[in-house]
Amino acid sequence: MDEDSRIAAVDEVPEDGSFLFTVRDGFDTGEAILLRFDDGVVAFENYCPHWRDVRLDKGSGATCRDGELVCEKHGATFESDTGHCTYGPCEGAVLEEVDVTTADGTVYLTDDRYEFENRGSSGDRDLSSRGRIGFSGQ
Numbered sequence: 727m728d729e730d731s732r733i734a735a736v737d738e739v740p741e742d743g744s745f746l747f748t749v750r751d752g753f754d755t756g757e758a759i760l761l762r763f764d765d766g767v768v769a770f771e772n773y774c775p776h777w778r779d780v781r782l783d784k785g786s787g788a789t790c791r792d793g794e795l796v797c798e799k800h801g802a803t804f805e806s807d808t809g810h811c812t813y814g815p816c817e818g819a820v821l822e823e824v825d826v827t828t829a830d831g832t833v834y835l836t837d838d839r840y841e842f843e844n845r846g847s848s849g850d851r852d853l854s855s856r857g858r859i860g861f862s863g864q
């Protein structure tokens with residue numbers, strides 16, 4: 727762990743939302759979210775397993791309710807400590823975890839697949855906010 731892998735102070739991770747950050751995998755970037763629960767902090771990739779172009783945190787914090795993360799698109803719920811989907815169209819799926827660790831009140835990225843890029847959004851367009859085009863092109 728070093729300053730380059732520092733994501734945030736544990737206290738910056740809201741108890742009723744998420745902390746968005748961006749990771750780098752070679753030339754590609756992706757988003758991940760930190761969630762806080764009773765025993766610590768966990769991170770998941772920032773997309774819904776139902777429609778992978780839907781971000782759980784669109785930049786202002788994901789919706790969390792009673793220890794569960796909620797996908798606002800179709801209402802799927804995920805246990806915030808395990809990422810397990812307990813309800814919704816992707817019930818039984820599990821969010822892709824990103825390895826992090828905490829030390830001295832700070833959260834560090836420890837996932838070999840990624841380098842820490844920046845706090846907040848990757849700056850990519852939010853694909854989930856647009857309508858889908860049907861087979862007829864309408």
Ligand code: FES
Binds near residue numbers: 775780800815816
């Ligand atoms: S896109 Fe998340 S529940 Fe459908």
